[in-house]
Amino acid sequence: MDREYKKILQAFQCDYYRYVEEMFSQTFTENENIRLFFINENKAFTDGKNIVVDPARHELFCDTLALKKAEEFLSLPNVFSQDPWNALGMITRCQNIHECLHILYTDFTFPDKNDARCNTKIKLKVMGLISNIIEDAYIEAAGASVFDNLDIYLKFSRVLMAFATSSAETTGEIYPVPIICYLNYMINFLLYPFLKQEEPAEEIASYVEKTKPLFLEASIAPSPMERNQYCSKIFEIILPLSPDDDVIDLNACEKILGGVMTHSADSKTLENSQSKGKAQKVNTRLFTNLSHSPKEGKDYNVQIIKIVNEFSKHREKVYEIIEYEGRKNIYYGNYFDCSFIHNKIRINEIKPKININFKRAYQNIYNRYKISINSYNSKFAQLLNLKSPIKEEKLLCGAGISSKFLWDSKKRYWYKTTEGIDIPDLSILLLIDGSGSMSGIRRESAMVSSLILHEVLKRQGICHAIVEHRARFENPEIDINILVDFYAKDEEKYNLIKISSYGDNRDALALFWAERYINNHTNNENKLIIVISDGIPAHEADDYYPPASIKDTHNAVAKISNRGTNIIAIALDAPDSFDCYETLKEIYPNIVSCNDLATLPGKLVGVILKQLNLS
Numbered sequence: 001m002d003r004e005y006k007k008i009l010q011a012f013q014c015d016y017y018r019y020v021e022e023m024f025s026q027t028f029t030e031n032e033n034i035r036l037f038f039i040n041e042n043k044a045f046t047d048g049k050n051i052v053v054d055p056a057r058h059e060l061f062c063d064t065l066a067l068k069k070a071e072e073f074l075s076l077p078n079v080f081s082q083d084p085w086n087a088l089g090m091i092t093r094c095q096n097i098h099e100c101l102h103i104l105y106t107d108f109t110f111p112d113k114n115d116a117r118c119n120t121k122i123k124l125k126v127m128g129l130i131s132n133i134i135e136d137a138y139i140e141a142a143g144a145s146v147f148d149n150l151d152i153y154l155k156f157s158r159v160l161m162a163f164a165t166s167s168a169e170t171t172g173e174i175y176p177v178p179i180i181c182y183l184n185y186m187i188n189f190l191l192y193p194f195l196k197q198e199e200p201a202e203e204i205a206s207y208v209e210k211t212k213p214l215f216l217e218a219s220i221a222p223s224p225m226e227r228n229q230y231c232s233k234i235f236e237i238i239l240p241l242s243p244d245d246d247v248i249d250l251n252a253c254e255k256i257l258g259g260v261m262t263h264s265a266d267s268k269t270l271e272n273s274q275s276k277g278k279a280q281k282v283n284t285r286l287f288t289n290l291s292h293s294p295k296e297g298k299d300y301n302v303q304i305i306k307i308v309n310e311f312s313k314h315r316e317k318v319y320e321i322i323e324y325e326g327r328k329n330i331y332y333g334n335y336f337d338c339s340f341i342h343n344k345i346r347i348n349e350i351k352p353k354i355n356i357n358f359k360r361a362y363q364n365i366y367n368r369y370k371i372s373i374n375s376y377n378s379k380f381a382q383l384l385n386l387k388s389p390i391k392e393e394k395l396l397c398g399a400g401i402s403s404k405f406l407w408d409s410k411k412r413y414w415y416k417t418t419e420g421i422d423i424p425d426l427s428i429l430l431l432i433d434g435s436g437s438m439s440g441i442r443r444e445s446a447m448v449s450s451l452i453l454h455e456v457l458k459r460q461g462i463c464h465a466i467v468e469h470r471a472r473f474e475n476p477e478i479d480i481n482i483l484v485d486f487y488a489k490d491e492e493k494y495n496l497i498k499i500s501s502y503g504d505n506r507d508a509l510a511l512f513w514a515e516r517y518i519n520n521h522t523n524n525e526n527k528l529i530i531v532i533s534d535g536i537p538a539h540e541a542d543d544y545y546p547p548a549s550i551k552d553t554h555n556a557v558a559k560i561s562n563r564g565t566n567i568i569a570i571a572l573d574a575p576d577s578f579d580c581y582e583t584l585k586e587i588y589p590n591i592v593s594c595n596d597l598a599t600l601p602g603k604l605v606g607v608i609l610k611q612l613n614l615s
Contacts, residue, residue, distance in 0.1 A: 005062045005084060012055055012088045013038050015359040016318055016491070021096050025051055028100045036096065046099040048108040053095040060164055061087040069163040073194075074155060076300060079308050089311035094157035097150065101139035105277045107224035117235065123242050129183055130238075131231045137190045137219035138227060138282070145282040152300045152307075155286055162192050178203050179241045190215050193287050207238050223279035321491060326353040336512040337559070339552050341542070345509055346477040351485065358494035362451065365497075369452055369601075376456045376605050424612055427463045427486065427522035429514050430604075432499065433533040434468035434481070439501040442534055442572055445597035447499040449532075452601040454484055454493055462608075463487070463522050466496065467514065471504035471539040478506050478539075480513055486521045506544060507537040507587075508556035511567065515560045527565045528611050530604065534572040536583050554587045561589075568607050570594050 001009075022036035036051040044053045060066065067081035080087040118124040140158075144151040182204040188195050189212065200208040211234045218230030235242075329349040333342030366373070430453065432438075432446050450466050457464045466484040471477070483495040514529050537549040544552075557567050569588035571581040573595035581593040594603050 044095040066163040141282040358497040427524040432468040434470040435505040469510040471506040476541040508553040531569040
């Protein structure tokens with residue numbers, strides 16, 4: 001793989017695109033607990049709860065010759081052979097769909113592992129391969145039968161594997177070991193029926209003849225139990241071909257199948273699943289009719305254009321995130337209507353680069369506090385007196401996707417819920433003290449609380465921004481870090497993981513900046529600044545210490561409040577202490593005490609509900 005292909009692959013395998021595929025799998029399987037991971041091991045598999053795919057599997061995305069042959073075979077435009085990004089998107093989505101179909105229809109309890117006939121590792125593997133062949137054929141037939149416009153993904157994956165230069169010799173080679181020769185023949189017979197095969201070797205011909213009908217019947221058997229029964233019958237017939245020792249290497253067969261970890265009873269996957277799969281009647285096959293005769297071709301050009309357009313949108317998003325370097329504006333205190341003592345203080349307004357790698361950490365915190373987030377959202381809904389949501393389906397756009405309509409040719413797979421109240425006319429700026437005293441549990445609490453608040457306010461459609469501030473010790477500067485901006489991109493929320501504790505604090509100047517920022521960036525009539533702080537303002541640079549700093553900040557709060565922006569402070573104290581609260585009372589007329597950090601999210605939500613006159 002040359003350098004250019006490696007760069008494209010690295011961009012594609014960012015967490016944003018992994019998340020795109022994860023969301024697709026959750027929608028497709030109607031299971032929000034599904035997790036998806038990228039690897040580079042030429043394998044794709046699922047354990048029923050987790051999906052692992054390899055976008056660069058066998059380097060197919062840069063195998064131009066195989067891609068061209070696949071396009072020609074399926075009468076597709078040359079959108080994959082000429083664009084590695086499209087090829088990566090298609091190959092990844094094909095693998096994802098295949099594994100999703102396993103989650104829907106496959107029995108993950110591996111009943112064959114207790115079969116007394118599987119008394120050696122090689123026999124257990126042979127049983128697993130037979131099950132693999134049948135199950136792959138069945139789930140793809142089920143997918144083509146149940147979901148409109150799904151067959152192009154399933155066909156493309158099969159055809160590309162068949163034409164891949166990395167496996168071309170494998171699919172056509174005749175193996176000297178009877179069991180490998182037999183399994184290879186049956187793989188091509190059931191999964192690659194468009195490939196012309198030589199007559200089976202004499203030593204396996206009778207086994208092929210006896211088991212062909214069983215494979216065909218098994219591949220359309222509706223229930224996992226029936227397919228397991230067919231698998232058992234086939235294994236019984238070919239048992240004489242199965243060796244008693246474990247010397248034979250079955251890797252070649254596994255390579256054609258793309259790995260067998262989904263079907264292997266002895267594989268160590270990410271997590272064990274007890275899913276037994278649901279029964280589904282099939283009425284079509286991918287490349288042949290149920291009579292095993294060739295099917296007529298189908299025009300996929302319109303669908304391919306839509307697929308490629310989707311890939312293009314995601315590419316733009318990925319490179320927008322990768323190439324966004326953040327921004328920085330510099331002001332000085334004399335730019336604001338503040339005390340002259342701030343005139344020469346430099347303000348570094350920073351909107352940091354989005355780091356998509358924080359997605360997993362963010363998701364872990366979200367999952368930990370999901371119950372609390374849902375509880376706060378329910379409280380908002382009750383107090384706002386929302387009507388019971390009504391789900392409208394088969395829409396061209398909306399709030400979510402119904403997987404049962406996912407393959408609607410007119411893309412009417414969206415749904416939305418209607419609510420009975422307008423979005424509150426309120427803008428909120430959460431201003432977090434980022435000074436050194438906020439280290440440890442205070443910093444952790446501020447980060448978690450801001451995450452929870454963001455999720456709640458986003459769900460309620462309330463305009464908000466989350467900002468941390470600090471002063472630079474002996475330097476006459478303050479940093480303003482805009483972690484989540486008003487009307488933010490969704491990925492900005494990952495910046496909340498960056499909340500840190502270092503330096504001094506100069507609250508008055510930060511408040512004047514916040515007032516101007518909320519006025520310049522929002523149009524709502526009601527504006528609220530919530531300050532989270534654990535102590536008095538202090539900045540070493542110009543001996544900005546109490547009592548002067550306290551008086552100056554008090555004046556700033558009064559001036560800003562008189563101009564129409566409400567300010568409410570939350571004082572973070574140690575357990576059973578009110579020292580910070582008593583000190584900050586001299587600055588903030590509206591202040592809330594919090595000496596149990598576990599209650600900080602509830603305090604924040606309570607402040608906003610009170611602001612809306614709802615509690």
